[in-house]
Amino acid sequence: MYYVDGKWIEPGEAAVHPEDRGYQFGDGIYEVFRIYQGKIYQWDSHFARLQRSANELQLALPWTNSELKAIAEQLMEKNGIGGSDDAILYMQVTRGAAPRQHEYPDNQRPVLSAFARHKERPHAELKSGISAALVPDIRWLRCDIKSLNLLGAAMAKQQAKQSGAFEAILHRDGIVTEGSASNLFAVKDGVLHTHPANHLILHGITRQIVIELAQTLSLEVREKAFRTEFLRQADELFFTGTTVEVMPVISVDGQQVGSGRVGEVTRKLQVAFEATIA
Numbered sequence: 001m002y003y004v005d006g007k008w009i010e011p012g013e014a015a016v017h018p019e020d021r022g023y024q025f026g027d028g029i030y031e032v033f034r035i036y037q038g039k040i041y042q043w044d045s046h047f048a049r050l051q052r053s054a055n056e057l058q059l060a061l062p063w064t065n066s067e068l069k070a071i072a073e074q075l076m077e078k079n080g081i082g083g084s085d086d087a088i089l090y091m092q093v094t095r096g097a098a099p100r101q102h103e104y105p106d107n108q109r110p111v112l113s114a115f116a117r118h119k120e121r122p123h124a125e126l127k128s129g130i131s132a133a134l135v136p137d138i139r140w141l142r143c144d145i146k147s148l149n150l151l152g153a154a155m156a157k158q159q160a161k162q163s164g165a166f167e168a169i170l171h172r173d174g175i176v177t178e179g180s181a182s183n184l185f186a187v188k189d190g191v192l193h194t195h196p197a198n199h200l201i202l203h204g205i206t207r208q209i210v211i212e213l214a215q216t217l218s219l220e221v222r223e224k225a226f227r228t229e230f231l232r233q234a235d236e237l238f239f240t241g242t243t244v245e246v247m248p249v250i251s252v253d254g255q256q257v258g259s260g261r262v263g264e265v266t267r268k269l270q271v272a273f274e275a276t277i278a
């Protein structure tokens with residue numbers, strides 16, 4: 001069952017206005033939440049990011065933190081998610097319907113829609129690591145806003161898939177930014193390197209958790225841009241994200257990363273991350 005603009009909708013039922021700006025302009029924002037053991041992980045951080053994305057787009061969210069959480073929890077209940085279930089929850093807010101024109105309409109009525117579904121953790125990939133492909137970052141210059149404009153990300157992921165890789169590593173003129181739907185860390189001589197949280201990447205919640213975990217493990221973290229040449233010499237690479245967690249990358253464009261196996265630093269961070277979801 002879906003939640004669409006205040007109603008509970010069965011799959012297949014019509015619910016969205018054809019002139020919703022989410023369709024016509026990608027004019028909206030979203031969050032993907034992880035549910036571990038029937039509970040939403042990091043709710044407040046996701047709500048804060050949704051609020052920030054909304055502010056950047058001058059979109060006034062009419063829901064408080066607790067009102068939105070109540071909708072999320074009802075949605076989980078209606079979809080039989082609770083107890084020991086692992087699942088994902090998706091929530092998006094568009095600027096709503098208005099006669100088509102580029103500038104924002106004066107009277108906005110944001111439209112919230114959401115779904116929740118069971119989803120296992122990617123145990124096998126977390127253990128074995130995955131492959132990645134380097135792909136040019138053709139996205140816009142406000143990647144810090146979690147907006148519905150995902151075509152650049154979708155094209156990158158498709159390119160990675162067609163070259164047999166699990167995820168794309170994006171670069172802008174040789175500067176490595178992030179994954180198509182994840183952040184990226186490189187490990188070199190025991191130091192973690194990741195792109196700074198500016199307008200060129202999404203400020204990942206898992207990224208921030210990993211930075212804090214690294215500090216508790218006395219691992220140095222440098223939030224500084226690096227180039228593809230550095231990436232190719234990294235001892236370890238891993239993606240972070242709500243659904244991929246701390247995901248080891250063992251090859252890039254068919255060339256092995258470090259030893260070609262999941263690295264020691266990545267493993268340590270996986271263990272520390274695991275402890276935060278228990």
Ligand SMILES: Cc1ncc(COP(=O)(O)O)c(C=O)c1O
Nearest residue numbers: 181182183202204205206241242
């Ligand atoms: C482009 C991009 N970067 C990074 C992330 C990871 O962010 P988070 O850890 O908050 O899921 C995502 C997640 O969807 C993403 O789409």
